[in-house]
Amino acid sequence: MPKMTGARNEALAGLLDADEEGPLGEDDGLSKVAYEEHMARVQAEADAQDKARRLAVAQQQLAEYAAQKEEDAAALLRDAQALARSVGGGQEGGEGLRAATGLGARVEALKNRLAQAAAEAKAYAAQHREDMERSKRSSAQADLPSDDVDMKRPRENGVAKDDEELSDAVTDSDDEDSIEESTMCSSSSSFAERCKYIPLRLSYEERNKLRLLEAALNVSEYTDKVDILSWERRTARVHKQIQKICSILSGLVVAQDYRQGQRLIQSREFCDNARYFQTIFEIGRRYKIMNPDKMRAEYGKMTYMLMDSTDDNIQELLEFRCVAPLKTVSSLLKEKNALQMLQDPMMERATAEIVASDRPRYEIQRDIKAKERAREVIAQKYSSRYGVSRDDILLCLYSISDNNSFLLYNRDPVDRMIKYLTTFFKPDSYDPGFSLSISAGSAGARLSHSHERQYHYVHQTLTLWREISNDMFKLWFLADLDLLDSENCYRLTDTGQGLNRVQQAPRVRKAVFEIIDRCQRRIGHWVGSSVVHLGDHNVPNALMFIDKYTQVPRILNPVVLALEEMPKLYRTPHLRQYIDNAFGSLEDCIKTVLVDFFRHAFDGSGADNFFDAGSCIDGRLTSAWNWCNKIEKKDYHHIFKLAGLVGFDGDFK
Template sequence: MVKRAKFVPLRLDAEERIKLRLLEAALNVSEYTDKVDIISYSSKSKRIVAQIKDFCAILSGLVVAGDYKLGQELFSDRAFSENEVFFQNVFEVGRRHKIMNPEKMRSSYGKLIYLLMDSVIPDVQDLLGFSCVIPIKTVYTFLKETESLELLHDDSIAMATREIVSDGKSRTHIDAEIKRKEKAMEYLCETYQNERITRDQIKRCLLSLSDNHAFLRANRDPCEKMLKYLTKYFSPTKAEPGYSLAISSGRGGHRLTHNHATQFAYVHQTLNLWREILHEMFMLWSLSDDDLLSSNPYRLTNTGQGLHRIQACPSVSREMHRTLHRAQKKSGSWIGSSVIHLGDKNVANAFMFIDKYNQVARILNPIVLTLDKLDDFSEDPGLQEYVQSTFGGVEQCRKDILLDFFRSAFDGSGADNFFDAGSCIDGRLTSAWNWCSQIEKKSYFPVFLLTGFVGFDGGSWS
């Protein structure tokens, strides 16, 4: 719990949520990256400073418009450098909120992180006159400041921070679990409150840790469910007639050649790797924040998909290699390439890395949801007849979907060459996205729509 608390961001309080709204409003109208990430012969440092000051001016104007008295206190006849703490806190709130809610700030977070990335360049910071970056507030740092770290060692914290799910449980059972959790939280608040930390602050820490469990359930658990489906419906060594996982390069868009046993192992180890990465996602995000904001130089390069900032990611790279080693150790042997793209044209920087692996849940969750909801078809005679006549029953339909996913989403496709896709660590995710882009062409696509499928990116399907 101590180790995890070091990387779990602290929930925003009411005052911080006001700052978040200000930041989001400023980011929505800012054209920072459009004006900075361009090929120009003018001084880039001066251009960056001018854009950061413009952004701070927008923030200042929004504060004055929202609370004139506070705006007067902060900005009347004062330079931006004199409000360094205010700007640092606003930017920190945005970074913290994004980590806790990966689905939020989809279009604006990139601007924020690139602005802060530029602000730590030594020449820029000298011209700017103040620093925009402070460490992200975590549960651990907050408890350390209030001298309350013993809270993390209490046995009751496991119960107080657990997530209660309704899967297969009666209402009575769920209510009993809720009461046990509330009792554990009440005990911890009562036991550890003192003049340095209030009950509300203790509860805020506990809820922040609970948020981490909710994140893991939504992002890591789909990998575990897909692993269960893989082992339930397919043998690791022998293929059932008509349900072989074997693929051949050049056929059906596949880029790899595997027999059934090899493909089973390849899919199994890939899902295990994704599970390991998502289990430590908060830590990886913290490390990526360090890499991005550590004044490491970057170069603006045309990667074939526009201009991107290519920057080394030493901290993320070290942890990713450790994660890969754990996954390889669990698998016993490794099939395919073990190359991890970081700081190159495929994964330009740590921000791109985080964005890439946040897609895993967006891919797997809709599939798992569809597979789970197939059992509900038995309650509707019309749907039951459709599935029976088209696929031969619910179980056959489920197997058909899984067969196609395990073959076509793990076949090295999705790019023009093996360096960009293939069997490398990041290429496996590229292949899965390629399968997603072709979902409407599948024979089972109507089944997805009938179970409430609205797309892999959270939008509506048209």
């Protein structure tokens, strides 16, 4: 009897193993039919969700358009009332003229028509606002995707405990409402708030592990093998590819350090080396946040692999969890009971970014020495008081300084573009030939704005980009949580740009809406749509969202550098003659570039419909990227080449 049971178990195991690799021969046709039915159902669900999302966006955009028209009608009515009052005030002296022309009656009729139009616009806007709110409520009740509904599909017997540990590493990162709303740079105004999201700089040993990770990911074909439509079981493909990456890593460790590699592969079980693999993947995630221009090809593979590793079935096969909490400045200081250091008044000087620009050398040296002294004072003070090592304190200070360097490269170009806008242009007037107005259908524009409206539209867009760049470390940290949340599933969908992982990002969405709200309250008004594409076919997941906004400095930096280089080029006699002949003067050359950029990098172009482009939050960046693609056709392209323009793509090495 035991022998028969053993044979039966072996046969069952054989069937299961065969099922892992693919359907059996006689059931091949049936399995393919079942697979095709399953894929048809998945595609139908994806199409329904996409249509629901498009409808929600259209309703919101229509409501915002109606609200804008309500404001315009109210402004016209106020002008008509003012005109009527001024005409009525001169009745004593101009009775004969008015009787001849009927001016007073015409003005009164115009005022009445405008009053009626304003009332209709107000009612129309109120109706669409109510319809939009009703649609959101009904979508929430029906569990359909909308701006306020996070499409979460909890897994049975999930690993909620591990996810809680991952979230705890953010030091209550889900409580993003601790953002101070009193200033535009709220999260940066407090070191304690900033340091929750600032990763620790890599040590020498960690950099060696990073090189191993990059080498393993470089030869991996993970997404090519996993993110495909196939009748083979996805779980088996994912498990095989993760094991392959871990095997490559183990082999590279042996090649680099034989003794360490010997210890690593001694047990021949990946689960026994879980801590090592968690550490090396955490190093890669931390390094990417600090250096967005690095690992541009490898990081996506690693993130998607870690997304799959959070699946219950994959964890059961691997027997360990690949994801560990990110190490931050705040987490290290909290572990050492030294969070009080972040309140020290010398922290600003000890971590400040020293900008050379055109300053004298002695001033730069003075600032460097002051920064070094402040750093030494803090290290000495808190290493003796709290028992934390001097190296740990310096590591935290260096990490914060790295964040300031990041802001210098990513946020400061936006500040300089805002300065160019406010210096060369005014909202209520413009020089002949330098109007910012755009008209739909002209030069590829999809929006129609007067000079004043376009000025405010550009200003608020740049302000929004500045705030997103300012909070980029926080957004990236929250994106990491959203992407690797085991309860936040994704679906593989054809978005029109190939197969993509469509996944909701509730933490990132909340943070972005807080930034938009902060900008709206600071600016006082809003031009265009406030729709945020996230978790749809335009921006499938949080990784795509973050990658999209890392393009902002790559777009603005070349423009800013070219504008700053133009006065230097103008000092050369031959280039001075060229600029004067082509543009009239140096100032006209600069204004020509700025007018074209502020008009056509913010004109709603880049797609053939208002869902994919337009005045929505993400459509503004789409228009800017579309402008970059047409730079070769601009009259001033030669000036950009002389100023050193190479491209807007950055470095992929």
